[in-house]
Amino acid sequence: MYKRMLVLRFPPEITDQPLVCSLSREYDLCFNILKATIFPGQEGLMVLEISGYKKQVQEGLRYLRSKGVAVKSIAQEIRRNNDICIQCGACTAMCPTKALYIDDESREVRFVPSECKGCELCVAVCPVRAMEIRFAKDKVLV
Ligand code: SF4
Ligand code: SF4
Incomplete structure:
Protein backbone atom coordinates (compact mmCIF):
# COMPACT_ATOMS: atom_id res chain seq x y z
CA MET A 1 0.00 0.00 0.00
CA ILE A 74 4.55 16.75 2.94
CA ALA A 75 8.11 15.62 3.33
CA GLN A 76 9.69 17.92 5.86
CA GLU A 77 10.57 17.51 9.45
CA ILE A 78 9.13 20.21 11.70
CA ARG A 79 10.89 21.34 14.85
CA ARG A 80 10.12 23.92 17.47
CA ASN A 81 12.74 26.33 18.70
CA ASN A 82 11.85 26.38 22.38
CA ASP A 83 14.23 29.27 23.02
CA ILE A 84 12.08 31.73 21.09
CA CYS A 85 8.55 30.29 21.48
CA ILE A 86 6.47 32.81 23.41
CA GLN A 87 3.70 30.31 24.26
CA CYS A 88 1.05 32.34 22.46
CA GLY A 89 -0.92 29.24 21.44
CA ALA A 90 -1.67 30.39 17.89
CA CYS A 91 -0.23 27.21 16.42
CA THR A 92 -2.49 24.91 18.43
CA ALA A 93 -5.59 26.16 16.62
CA MET A 94 -4.07 25.20 13.26
CA CYS A 95 -2.57 21.81 14.05
CA PRO A 96 -4.72 19.04 12.53
CA THR A 97 -3.15 16.21 14.53
CA LYS A 98 -2.89 17.80 18.00
CA ALA A 99 0.89 17.54 17.82
CA LEU A 100 0.70 21.07 19.22
CA TYR A 101 -1.65 21.42 22.13
CA ILE A 102 -2.16 23.36 25.35
CA ASP A 103 -1.48 21.32 28.46
CA ASP A 104 -4.56 21.52 30.70
CA GLU A 105 -2.60 21.78 33.95
CA SER A 106 0.42 23.92 33.14
CA ARG A 107 -1.29 25.88 30.29
CA GLU A 108 1.96 25.50 28.33
CA VAL A 109 1.98 24.81 24.61
CA ARG A 110 3.40 21.33 24.08
CA PHE A 111 4.84 19.93 20.87
CA VAL A 112 4.87 16.16 20.24
CA PRO A 113 7.05 15.56 17.15
CA SER A 114 5.89 11.96 16.75
CA GLU A 115 2.33 13.23 16.12
CA CYS A 116 3.43 15.84 13.59
CA LYS A 117 2.47 15.21 9.95
CA GLY A 118 4.55 18.07 8.58
CA CYS A 119 1.70 20.07 7.06
CA GLU A 120 3.45 23.40 7.91
CA LEU A 121 0.23 25.15 8.97
CA CYS A 122 1.84 26.08 12.30
CA VAL A 123 4.86 27.60 10.54
CA ALA A 124 2.72 30.19 8.79
CA VAL A 125 0.91 31.37 11.93
CA CYS A 126 3.80 31.49 14.41
CA PRO A 127 4.54 35.19 15.09
CA VAL A 128 8.17 34.60 16.13
CA ARG A 129 9.00 31.83 13.63
CA ALA A 130 9.61 29.29 16.35
CA MET A 131 8.27 26.45 14.19
CA GLU A 132 11.07 25.50 11.80
CA ILE A 133 11.12 23.33 8.71
CA ARG A 134 14.03 20.98 8.23
CA PHE A 135 14.32 19.16 4.95
CA ALA A 136 14.48 15.41 5.59
CA LYS A 137 16.29 13.62 2.73
CA ASP A 138 15.01 10.23 3.81
CA LYS A 139 11.42 11.39 3.42
CA VAL A 140 11.63 12.76 -0.11
CA LEU A 141 8.47 11.89 -1.98
CA VAL A 142 8.06 11.63 -5.75
S1 SF4 B 1 3.43 20.82 10.86
FE1 SF4 B 1 1.19 20.49 10.92
S2 SF4 B 1 0.98 18.58 12.07
FE2 SF4 B 1 3.05 19.31 12.49
S3 SF4 B 1 2.89 20.52 14.35
FE3 SF4 B 1 2.65 21.95 12.64
S4 SF4 B 1 0.43 22.10 12.30
FE4 SF4 B 1 0.80 20.25 13.56
S1 SF4 C 1 2.64 30.01 17.54
FE1 SF4 C 1 4.87 29.98 17.80
S2 SF4 C 1 5.24 31.27 19.59
FE2 SF4 C 1 3.07 30.73 19.62
S3 SF4 C 1 2.97 28.87 20.91
FE3 SF4 C 1 3.14 28.19 18.78
S4 SF4 C 1 5.35 27.89 18.47
FE4 SF4 C 1 5.12 29.14 20.30
Whole structure:
Protein backbone atom coordinates (compact mmCIF):
# COMPACT_ATOMS: atom_id res chain seq x y z
CA MET A 1 0.00 0.00 0.00
CA TYR A 2 1.36 3.40 -1.01
CA LYS A 3 0.66 6.41 1.21
CA ARG A 4 1.00 10.14 0.72
CA MET A 5 0.38 13.00 3.11
CA LEU A 6 -0.72 16.09 1.21
CA VAL A 7 -1.76 19.70 1.56
CA LEU A 8 -4.38 20.63 -1.05
CA ARG A 9 -5.31 24.21 -1.88
CA PHE A 10 -8.51 24.78 -3.83
CA PRO A 11 -9.00 28.04 -5.74
CA PRO A 12 -12.35 29.72 -4.95
CA GLU A 13 -13.99 28.76 -8.24
CA ILE A 14 -13.74 25.01 -7.57
CA THR A 15 -14.43 24.72 -3.84
CA ASP A 16 -18.00 23.58 -4.57
CA GLN A 17 -16.87 20.56 -6.61
CA PRO A 18 -16.65 17.10 -4.97
CA LEU A 19 -13.13 16.50 -6.29
CA VAL A 20 -11.80 14.58 -3.30
CA CYS A 21 -14.72 12.15 -3.46
CA SER A 22 -13.57 11.25 -6.97
CA LEU A 23 -10.33 9.93 -5.49
CA SER A 24 -12.32 7.14 -3.92
CA ARG A 25 -14.86 6.65 -6.68
CA GLU A 26 -12.67 6.92 -9.77
CA TYR A 27 -9.24 5.88 -8.46
CA ASP A 28 -10.11 3.46 -5.67
CA LEU A 29 -8.12 5.43 -3.10
CA CYS A 30 -8.69 5.62 0.65
CA PHE A 31 -8.37 9.01 2.27
CA ASN A 32 -8.34 10.45 5.73
CA ILE A 33 -9.03 14.18 6.06
CA LEU A 34 -7.01 15.64 8.92
CA LYS A 35 -8.08 19.24 8.45
CA ALA A 36 -10.36 21.06 6.05
CA THR A 37 -11.31 24.71 5.80
CA ILE A 38 -13.37 25.21 2.70
CA PHE A 39 -15.96 27.95 2.24
CA PRO A 40 -17.83 28.68 -1.01
CA GLY A 41 -16.24 31.56 -2.87
CA GLN A 42 -12.96 31.46 -0.91
CA GLU A 43 -9.74 29.48 -1.20
CA GLY A 44 -10.01 26.09 0.49
CA LEU A 45 -7.33 24.17 2.31
CA MET A 46 -7.24 20.49 3.16
CA VAL A 47 -4.68 18.26 4.87
CA LEU A 48 -5.19 14.75 3.62
CA GLU A 49 -3.63 11.31 3.88
CA ILE A 50 -4.33 9.12 0.88
CA SER A 51 -3.43 5.49 0.26
CA GLY A 52 -3.81 2.96 -2.51
CA TYR A 53 -1.82 1.44 -5.35
CA LYS A 54 1.01 3.77 -6.34
CA LYS A 55 -0.12 4.13 -9.95
CA GLN A 56 -3.63 5.06 -8.88
CA VAL A 57 -2.36 7.52 -6.28
CA GLN A 58 -0.31 9.22 -8.98
CA GLU A 59 -3.25 9.27 -11.38
CA GLY A 60 -5.51 10.66 -8.67
CA LEU A 61 -3.06 13.49 -7.99
CA ARG A 62 -2.80 14.22 -11.70
CA TYR A 63 -6.58 14.45 -11.77
CA LEU A 64 -6.64 16.95 -8.89
CA ARG A 65 -3.95 19.09 -10.52
CA SER A 66 -5.84 19.02 -13.84
CA LYS A 67 -8.81 20.53 -12.00
CA GLY A 68 -6.73 23.39 -10.63
CA VAL A 69 -5.96 22.05 -7.15
CA ALA A 70 -2.47 22.93 -5.85
CA VAL A 71 -1.07 19.68 -4.45
CA LYS A 72 1.89 19.75 -2.12
CA SER A 73 3.55 16.66 -0.68
CA ILE A 74 4.55 16.75 2.94
CA ALA A 75 8.11 15.62 3.33
CA GLN A 76 9.69 17.92 5.86
CA GLU A 77 10.57 17.51 9.45
CA ILE A 78 9.13 20.21 11.70
CA ARG A 79 10.89 21.34 14.85
CA ARG A 80 10.12 23.92 17.47
CA ASN A 81 12.74 26.33 18.70
CA ASN A 82 11.85 26.38 22.38
CA ASP A 83 14.23 29.27 23.02
CA ILE A 84 12.08 31.73 21.09
CA CYS A 85 8.55 30.29 21.48
CA ILE A 86 6.47 32.81 23.41
CA GLN A 87 3.70 30.31 24.26
CA CYS A 88 1.05 32.34 22.46
CA GLY A 89 -0.92 29.24 21.44
CA ALA A 90 -1.67 30.39 17.89
CA CYS A 91 -0.23 27.21 16.42
CA THR A 92 -2.49 24.91 18.43
CA ALA A 93 -5.59 26.16 16.62
CA MET A 94 -4.07 25.20 13.26
CA CYS A 95 -2.57 21.81 14.05
CA PRO A 96 -4.72 19.04 12.53
CA THR A 97 -3.15 16.21 14.53
CA LYS A 98 -2.89 17.80 18.00
CA ALA A 99 0.89 17.54 17.82
CA LEU A 100 0.70 21.07 19.22
CA TYR A 101 -1.65 21.42 22.13
CA ILE A 102 -2.16 23.36 25.35
CA ASP A 103 -1.48 21.32 28.46
CA ASP A 104 -4.56 21.52 30.70
CA GLU A 105 -2.60 21.78 33.95
CA SER A 106 0.42 23.92 33.14
CA ARG A 107 -1.29 25.88 30.29
CA GLU A 108 1.96 25.50 28.33
CA VAL A 109 1.98 24.81 24.61
CA ARG A 110 3.40 21.33 24.08
CA PHE A 111 4.84 19.93 20.87
CA VAL A 112 4.87 16.16 20.24
CA PRO A 113 7.05 15.56 17.15
CA SER A 114 5.89 11.96 16.75
CA GLU A 115 2.33 13.23 16.12
CA CYS A 116 3.43 15.84 13.59
CA LYS A 117 2.47 15.21 9.95
CA GLY A 118 4.55 18.07 8.58
CA CYS A 119 1.70 20.07 7.06
CA GLU A 120 3.45 23.40 7.91
CA LEU A 121 0.23 25.15 8.97
CA CYS A 122 1.84 26.08 12.30
CA VAL A 123 4.86 27.60 10.54
CA ALA A 124 2.72 30.19 8.79
CA VAL A 125 0.91 31.37 11.93
CA CYS A 126 3.80 31.49 14.41
CA PRO A 127 4.54 35.19 15.09
CA VAL A 128 8.17 34.60 16.13
CA ARG A 129 9.00 31.83 13.63
CA ALA A 130 9.61 29.29 16.35
CA MET A 131 8.27 26.45 14.19
CA GLU A 132 11.07 25.50 11.80
CA ILE A 133 11.12 23.33 8.71
CA ARG A 134 14.03 20.98 8.23
CA PHE A 135 14.32 19.16 4.95
CA ALA A 136 14.48 15.41 5.59
CA LYS A 137 16.29 13.62 2.73
CA ASP A 138 15.01 10.23 3.81
CA LYS A 139 11.42 11.39 3.42
CA VAL A 140 11.63 12.76 -0.11
CA LEU A 141 8.47 11.89 -1.98
CA VAL A 142 8.06 11.63 -5.75
S1 SF4 B 1 3.43 20.82 10.86
FE1 SF4 B 1 2.65 21.95 12.64
S2 SF4 B 1 0.43 22.10 12.30
FE2 SF4 B 1 1.19 20.49 10.92
S3 SF4 B 1 0.98 18.58 12.07
FE3 SF4 B 1 3.05 19.31 12.49
S4 SF4 B 1 2.89 20.52 14.35
FE4 SF4 B 1 0.80 20.25 13.56
S1 SF4 C 1 2.64 30.01 17.54
FE1 SF4 C 1 4.87 29.98 17.80
S2 SF4 C 1 5.24 31.27 19.59
FE2 SF4 C 1 3.07 30.73 19.62
S3 SF4 C 1 2.97 28.87 20.91
FE3 SF4 C 1 3.14 28.19 18.78
S4 SF4 C 1 5.35 27.89 18.47
FE4 SF4 C 1 5.12 29.14 20.30
